[in-house]
Amino acid sequence: MGRVTTLRRAIGEGVAPLVDLVYPPRCPACGEGIGEQGGLCVDCWNDLAIPGDPSCALCQRPFGESGPDEGSICAPCLGSPPVHDGIAAGTLYTDTSRKLVLALKHGRRIALAPLLARLIAARIPQAEDERLIIPVPLHRWRLWHRGFNQAALLAGELAKAGCGTLMVDGLRRTKRTPSLGGMGAKARARALAGAIAVSWADSVKGRHILLVDDVLTSGATSTACVKALKRAGAKTVVIACFARVLDEARVHT
Numbered sequence: 001m002g003r004v005t006t007l008r009r010a011i012g013e014g015v016a017p018l019v020d021l022v023y024p025p026r027c028p029a030c031g032e033g034i035g036e037q038g039g040l041c042v043d044c045w046n047d048l049a050i051p052g053d054p055s056c057a058l059c060q061r062p063f064g065e066s067g068p069d070e071g072s073i074c075a076p077c078l079g080s081p082p083v084h085d086g087i088a089a090g091t092l093y094t095d096t097s098r099k100l101v102l103a104l105k106h107g108r109r110i111a112l113a114p115l116l117a118r119l120i121a122a123r124i125p126q127a128e129d130e131r132l133i134i135p136v137p138l139h140r141w142r143l144w145h146r147g148f149n150q151a152a153l154l155a156g157e158l159a160k161a162g163c164g165t166l167m168v169d170g171l172r173r174t175k176r177t178p179s180l181g182g183m184g185a186k187a188r189a190r191a192l193a194g195a196i197a198v199s200w201a202d203s204v205k206g207r208h209i210l211l212v213d214d215v216l217t218s219g220a221t222s223t224a225c226v227k228a229l230k231r232a233g234a235k236t237v238v239i240a241c242f243a244r245v246l247d248e249a250r251v252h253t
Protein backbone atom coordinates (compact mmCIF):
# COMPACT_ATOMS: atom_id res chain seq x y z
CA MET A 1 0.00 0.00 0.00
CA GLY A 2 2.75 2.42 1.00
CA ARG A 3 4.55 1.69 -2.22
CA VAL A 4 1.49 2.40 -4.32
CA THR A 5 0.83 5.64 -2.48
CA THR A 6 4.40 6.78 -3.02
CA LEU A 7 4.27 5.82 -6.65
CA ARG A 8 1.03 7.70 -7.10
CA ARG A 9 2.53 10.77 -5.60
CA ALA A 10 5.62 10.40 -7.74
CA ILE A 11 3.80 9.86 -11.02
CA GLY A 12 0.87 12.10 -10.27
CA GLU A 13 -2.83 11.39 -9.80
CA GLY A 14 -3.42 11.62 -13.55
CA VAL A 15 -2.12 8.14 -14.16
CA ALA A 16 -3.62 6.54 -11.06
CA PRO A 17 -5.78 4.12 -13.10
CA LEU A 18 -2.61 2.80 -14.69
CA VAL A 19 -1.09 2.26 -11.25
CA ASP A 20 -4.29 0.43 -10.25
CA LEU A 21 -3.79 -1.84 -13.19
CA VAL A 22 -0.22 -2.60 -12.23
CA TYR A 23 -1.05 -3.06 -8.53
CA PRO A 24 -4.52 -4.60 -8.83
CA PRO A 25 -5.22 -6.64 -5.71
CA ARG A 26 -8.08 -4.64 -4.25
CA CYS A 27 -11.54 -5.82 -3.31
CA PRO A 28 -13.86 -4.82 -6.19
CA ALA A 29 -16.75 -4.22 -3.79
CA CYS A 30 -15.12 -2.00 -1.15
CA GLY A 31 -11.64 -1.16 -2.40
CA GLU A 32 -9.89 -2.80 0.56
CA GLY A 33 -6.48 -4.28 -0.20
CA ILE A 34 -6.55 -8.05 -0.76
CA GLY A 35 -3.91 -10.70 -1.25
CA GLU A 36 -4.79 -11.83 -4.71
CA GLN A 37 -6.47 -10.61 -7.86
CA GLY A 38 -9.90 -12.02 -8.68
CA GLY A 39 -11.46 -12.29 -5.23
CA LEU A 40 -13.15 -10.26 -2.52
CA CYS A 41 -12.00 -9.21 0.92
CA VAL A 42 -13.12 -11.36 3.85
CA ASP A 43 -15.73 -8.84 5.04
CA CYS A 44 -17.36 -8.66 1.62
CA TRP A 45 -17.38 -12.45 1.25
CA ASN A 46 -19.14 -12.60 4.60
CA ASP A 47 -21.67 -9.97 3.51
CA LEU A 48 -22.66 -11.91 0.39
CA ALA A 49 -25.96 -13.67 1.00
CA ILE A 50 -25.98 -17.06 -0.69
CA PRO A 51 -29.56 -18.34 -0.96
CA GLY A 52 -29.94 -21.41 1.21
CA ASP A 53 -32.39 -24.23 1.89
CA PRO A 54 -35.19 -24.88 2.61
CA SER A 55 -36.54 -23.04 -0.40
CA CYS A 56 -39.61 -22.85 -2.62
CA ALA A 57 -39.89 -25.88 -4.90
CA LEU A 58 -40.83 -23.70 -7.87
CA CYS A 59 -38.67 -20.58 -7.59
CA GLN A 60 -36.03 -21.48 -4.96
CA ARG A 61 -36.94 -18.50 -2.78
CA PRO A 62 -35.26 -19.31 0.54
CA PHE A 63 -37.68 -19.67 3.43
CA GLY A 64 -35.14 -18.98 6.14
CA GLU A 65 -34.29 -21.38 8.91
CA SER A 66 -37.69 -21.43 10.58
CA GLY A 67 -39.58 -21.56 7.27
CA PRO A 68 -41.65 -24.33 5.68
CA ASP A 69 -40.14 -27.66 4.70
CA GLU A 70 -38.39 -28.44 1.46
CA GLY A 71 -40.95 -29.12 -1.26
CA SER A 72 -43.26 -26.32 -0.12
CA ILE A 73 -44.25 -23.50 -2.42
CA CYS A 74 -43.84 -19.82 -1.50
CA ALA A 75 -46.75 -17.37 -1.28
CA PRO A 76 -45.90 -15.45 -4.51
CA CYS A 77 -45.74 -18.74 -6.46
CA LEU A 78 -49.01 -19.91 -4.93
CA GLY A 79 -50.57 -16.59 -5.92
CA SER A 80 -49.43 -16.86 -9.51
CA PRO A 81 -47.56 -19.96 -10.66
CA PRO A 82 -44.30 -19.00 -12.41
CA VAL A 83 -43.78 -19.52 -16.15
CA HIS A 84 -40.10 -20.40 -15.58
CA ASP A 85 -38.69 -23.71 -14.35
CA GLY A 86 -36.62 -22.42 -11.47
CA ILE A 87 -34.34 -19.57 -10.45
CA ALA A 88 -30.63 -20.12 -9.86
CA ALA A 89 -29.38 -17.05 -8.01
CA GLY A 90 -25.71 -16.66 -7.12
CA THR A 91 -26.56 -14.29 -4.28
CA LEU A 92 -29.45 -12.45 -2.75
CA TYR A 93 -29.43 -8.71 -3.34
CA THR A 94 -27.44 -7.01 -0.57
CA ASP A 95 -25.29 -3.92 -0.38
CA THR A 96 -22.24 -5.92 -1.42
CA SER A 97 -23.88 -7.64 -4.38
CA ARG A 98 -25.21 -4.25 -5.51
CA LYS A 99 -21.67 -2.84 -5.40
CA LEU A 100 -20.37 -5.77 -7.41
CA VAL A 101 -23.04 -5.31 -10.08
CA LEU A 102 -22.20 -1.59 -10.26
CA ALA A 103 -18.49 -2.38 -10.48
CA LEU A 104 -19.25 -4.78 -13.32
CA LYS A 105 -21.23 -2.07 -15.12
CA HIS A 106 -18.67 0.65 -14.64
CA GLY A 107 -15.44 -1.09 -15.47
CA ARG A 108 -13.47 -3.88 -13.76
CA ARG A 109 -15.53 -6.31 -15.77
CA ILE A 110 -12.66 -8.47 -16.90
CA ALA A 111 -11.71 -9.29 -13.32
CA LEU A 112 -15.25 -9.48 -11.99
CA ALA A 113 -17.25 -11.37 -14.60
CA PRO A 114 -15.60 -14.77 -13.92
CA LEU A 115 -16.05 -14.35 -10.16
CA LEU A 116 -19.74 -13.46 -10.45
CA ALA A 117 -20.30 -16.28 -12.94
CA ARG A 118 -18.65 -18.78 -10.57
CA LEU A 119 -21.12 -17.81 -7.86
CA ILE A 120 -24.03 -18.28 -10.27
CA ALA A 121 -22.71 -21.57 -11.67
CA ALA A 122 -22.56 -23.01 -8.15
CA ARG A 123 -26.34 -22.60 -7.89
CA ILE A 124 -27.32 -24.05 -11.26
CA PRO A 125 -28.86 -27.52 -10.92
CA GLN A 126 -27.27 -30.33 -12.89
CA ALA A 127 -29.02 -31.22 -16.14
CA GLU A 128 -28.69 -34.24 -18.37
CA ASP A 129 -29.39 -32.43 -21.61
CA GLU A 130 -27.10 -29.69 -22.72
CA ARG A 131 -28.48 -26.23 -22.10
CA LEU A 132 -28.56 -23.22 -24.35
CA ILE A 133 -27.38 -20.10 -22.52
CA ILE A 134 -29.23 -16.97 -23.59
CA PRO A 135 -28.82 -13.54 -21.95
CA VAL A 136 -31.71 -11.14 -21.32
CA PRO A 137 -31.29 -8.72 -24.22
CA LEU A 138 -30.66 -5.00 -23.93
CA HIS A 139 -32.25 -2.77 -26.50
CA ARG A 140 -29.86 -1.63 -29.21
CA TRP A 141 -30.09 1.94 -28.03
CA ARG A 142 -29.14 1.05 -24.48
CA LEU A 143 -26.45 -1.30 -25.70
CA TRP A 144 -24.96 1.52 -27.73
CA HIS A 145 -25.24 3.86 -24.77
CA ARG A 146 -23.59 1.53 -22.31
CA GLY A 147 -21.25 -0.25 -24.67
CA PHE A 148 -21.96 -3.78 -23.48
CA ASN A 149 -24.63 -5.98 -22.02
CA GLN A 150 -23.53 -7.31 -18.64
CA ALA A 151 -26.06 -10.16 -18.87
CA ALA A 152 -24.32 -11.27 -22.07
CA LEU A 153 -20.96 -10.97 -20.35
CA LEU A 154 -22.10 -13.28 -17.52
CA ALA A 155 -23.70 -15.65 -20.04
CA GLY A 156 -20.36 -15.93 -21.83
CA GLU A 157 -18.57 -16.74 -18.58
CA LEU A 158 -21.19 -19.38 -17.70
CA ALA A 159 -20.59 -21.02 -21.08
CA LYS A 160 -16.83 -21.00 -20.40
CA ALA A 161 -17.55 -22.61 -17.02
CA GLY A 162 -19.25 -25.50 -18.79
CA CYS A 163 -22.89 -24.62 -18.04
CA GLY A 164 -24.00 -24.94 -21.66
CA THR A 165 -23.70 -23.47 -25.15
CA LEU A 166 -23.84 -19.71 -25.53
CA MET A 167 -26.38 -18.22 -27.90
CA VAL A 168 -25.76 -14.57 -27.29
CA ASP A 169 -28.42 -13.27 -29.73
CA GLY A 170 -31.04 -15.88 -28.90
CA LEU A 171 -33.44 -13.16 -27.76
CA ARG A 172 -33.78 -9.60 -29.00
CA ARG A 173 -35.69 -6.49 -28.09
CA THR A 174 -38.13 -5.40 -30.75
CA LYS A 175 -39.04 -2.07 -29.22
CA ARG A 176 -37.76 0.38 -26.70
CA THR A 177 -39.33 -0.01 -23.28
CA PRO A 178 -39.44 2.68 -20.59
CA SER A 179 -37.66 2.10 -17.29
CA LEU A 180 -39.86 -0.30 -15.33
CA GLY A 181 -38.95 1.10 -11.91
CA GLY A 182 -41.94 2.48 -10.06
CA MET A 183 -44.46 0.72 -12.30
CA GLY A 184 -47.05 -1.70 -11.02
CA ALA A 185 -47.09 -5.29 -12.21
CA LYS A 186 -49.80 -4.68 -14.83
CA ALA A 187 -48.11 -1.58 -16.25
CA ARG A 188 -44.85 -3.50 -16.50
CA ALA A 189 -46.46 -6.35 -18.37
CA ARG A 190 -48.12 -3.85 -20.72
CA ALA A 191 -44.85 -2.01 -21.36
CA LEU A 192 -43.14 -5.30 -22.19
CA ALA A 193 -45.88 -6.78 -24.35
CA GLY A 194 -44.34 -7.79 -27.66
CA ALA A 195 -41.01 -6.19 -26.68
CA ILE A 196 -38.95 -9.38 -26.68
CA ALA A 197 -38.69 -11.91 -29.48
CA VAL A 198 -36.84 -15.15 -30.10
CA SER A 199 -34.33 -14.69 -32.92
CA TRP A 200 -34.44 -18.20 -34.37
CA ALA A 201 -37.39 -20.25 -33.13
CA ASP A 202 -35.97 -23.44 -34.68
CA SER A 203 -32.89 -23.31 -32.52
CA VAL A 204 -34.72 -23.12 -29.17
CA LYS A 205 -37.45 -25.62 -29.99
CA GLY A 206 -37.28 -28.61 -27.66
CA ARG A 207 -34.22 -27.19 -25.88
CA HIS A 208 -33.45 -26.52 -22.23
CA ILE A 209 -32.60 -22.86 -21.75
CA LEU A 210 -30.60 -21.00 -19.15
CA LEU A 211 -31.80 -17.39 -19.24
CA VAL A 212 -29.13 -15.10 -17.77
CA ASP A 213 -29.44 -11.69 -16.13
CA ASP A 214 -27.28 -9.77 -13.67
CA VAL A 215 -30.01 -8.61 -11.28
CA LEU A 216 -33.44 -10.17 -11.04
CA THR A 217 -35.85 -7.55 -9.71
CA SER A 218 -39.58 -7.74 -10.36
CA GLY A 219 -39.16 -10.55 -12.83
CA ALA A 220 -41.29 -8.71 -15.41
CA THR A 221 -38.54 -8.67 -18.04
CA SER A 222 -37.45 -12.24 -17.38
CA THR A 223 -41.08 -13.38 -17.50
CA ALA A 224 -41.47 -11.76 -20.93
CA CYS A 225 -38.29 -13.59 -22.05
CA VAL A 226 -39.46 -16.94 -20.64
CA LYS A 227 -42.85 -16.58 -22.34
CA ALA A 228 -41.22 -15.80 -25.69
CA LEU A 229 -38.91 -18.81 -25.35
CA LYS A 230 -41.73 -21.15 -24.37
CA ARG A 231 -43.92 -19.91 -27.22
CA ALA A 232 -41.03 -20.83 -29.53
CA GLY A 233 -41.09 -24.35 -28.09
CA ALA A 234 -38.37 -24.29 -25.42
CA LYS A 235 -38.78 -27.29 -23.13
CA THR A 236 -37.61 -25.66 -19.91
CA VAL A 237 -36.28 -22.23 -18.98
CA VAL A 238 -34.26 -21.82 -15.80
CA ILE A 239 -33.38 -18.25 -14.86
CA ALA A 240 -29.78 -17.69 -13.75
CA CYS A 241 -28.91 -14.38 -12.11
CA PHE A 242 -26.16 -12.98 -9.95
CA ALA A 243 -28.28 -10.99 -7.48
CA ARG A 244 -31.88 -11.82 -6.73
CA VAL A 245 -34.05 -9.18 -5.12
CA LEU A 246 -36.51 -10.68 -2.67
CA ASP A 247 -37.89 -7.40 -1.44
CA GLU A 248 -38.41 -5.08 -4.36
CA ALA A 249 -38.82 -2.04 -2.16
CA ARG A 250 -35.12 -2.16 -1.34
CA VAL A 251 -33.92 -1.51 -4.86
CA HIS A 252 -33.28 1.94 -6.24
CA THR A 253 -31.73 1.70 -9.67
Ligand SMILES: [Zn+2]
Pocket (backbone or CB within 6 Å): 027, 028, 029, 030, 031, 032, 040, 041, 042, 043, 044, 045
Ligand atom coordinates in the same frame (compact mmCIF):
# COMPACT_ATOMS: atom_id res chain seq x y z
ZN1 LIG B 1 -14.41 -5.80 0.29
Ligand SMILES: [Zn+2]
Pocket (backbone or CB within 6 Å): 056, 057, 058, 059, 060, 061, 073, 074, 075, 076, 077, 078
Ligand atom coordinates in the same frame (compact mmCIF):
# COMPACT_ATOMS: atom_id res chain seq x y z
ZN1 LIG C 1 -41.68 -19.62 -5.13
